[in-house]
Amino acid sequence: MAFPASITIVCVLLSLVPGWLYLRRLERIRPASKVTGLNELLQVLAVGLSTTGLAVLIVILLPPDWLLDPVALVKGGKAYVLSHLRRVALSITATFLLAIGAAYFLSWVRSIGRPKGFNTLGSPWVDAFNASPKDQGPWLIVEMTDGRFVEGWLRAYDPDKEPKSDIVLQGRIHMTPPDGGERSLLVKVNRYIVVGDQIVSVQIFDADMPSDPAKKRMSWGKFREEIWGKVWCRGEAESAEGGMPAASGTESNGLDGTLESEDCSRERPN
Numbered sequence: 001m002a003f004p005a006s007i008t009i010v011c012v013l014l015s016l017v018p019g020w021l022y023l024r025r026l027e028r029i030r031p032a033s034k035v036t037g038l039n040e041l042l043q044v045l046a047v048g049l050s051t052t053g054l055a056v057l058i059v060i061l062l063p064p065d066w067l068l069d070p071v072a073l074v075k076g077g078k079a080y081v082l083s084h085l086r087r088v089a090l091s092i093t094a095t096f097l098l099a100i101g102a103a104y105f106l107s108w109v110r111s112i113g114r115p116k117g118f119n120t121l122g123s124p125w126v127d128a129f130n131a132s133p134k135d136q137g138p139w140l141i142v143e144m145t146d147g148r149f150v151e152g153w154l155r156a157y158d159p160d161k162e163p164k165s166d167i168v169l170q171g172r173i174h175m176t177p178p179d180g181g182e183r184s185l186l187v188k189v190n191r192y193i194v195v196g197d198q199i200v201s202v203q204i205f206d207a208d209m210p211s212d213p214a215k216k217r218m219s220w221g222k223f224r225e226e227i228w229g230k231v232w233c234r235g236e237a238e239s240a241e242g243g244m245p246a247a248s249g250t251e252s253n254g255l256d257g258t259l260e261s262e263d264c265s266r267e268r269p270n
Helices: 005-027 037-061 070-076 078-083 085-111 124-129 220-240
Strands: 136-144 149-157 167-176 191-194 199-208
Touching (some): 005 085, 078 085, 136 167, 149 191
């Protein structure tokens, strides 16, 4: 009984997927064992072939109304396969899904009684920084090699840099001097980059992140009112200066203690 080579190769490759999935799930519940590549390949083959064999047995025992007829398959061989491609596809899909389910079940049995709550995959930086609950973010206190402490909200980090990652802090950046002096706020600093080589330790606190006014949804009425207010202010300024627009370069970012005056006696939106 001869089968098409392409179908045989696909079936062999699919039979390895349950074994690979089984090992990956085990690594989530226990530290990864230090085994050679050959040993790991043998484990993948053992689990994959056993689960796939069980799935094939189940498919054979099912009524052959829409799956392959095992008796006709043995008699017809390649001719039967080519004339029943739809049943072949359905049978392969059913076998693959059953094998995946068997691999999940085996990994679940192995996880019974084992501690949960840790992940051995990925970088420790990724796991620690992404563990904050919903609607909260990581507030970091970074201890530097010179004794300083820098605090702020996490903005970015480099998980690929080992052993220590560069960290970017944002928001209200605080710094404590190495002599244990008073904790101060860096008023004119919006972001602070901590080089990985200067990090001694990182303390992480999960806290409610401050709301970002720029990301708040604006109703159509408020949007229309704000646009009309700006147009009205601009028209009033041009009228006061003889139709000439205000000179550029007079805006302020608020860091020098001044604010741009554009509300024209109207209340500035929050």
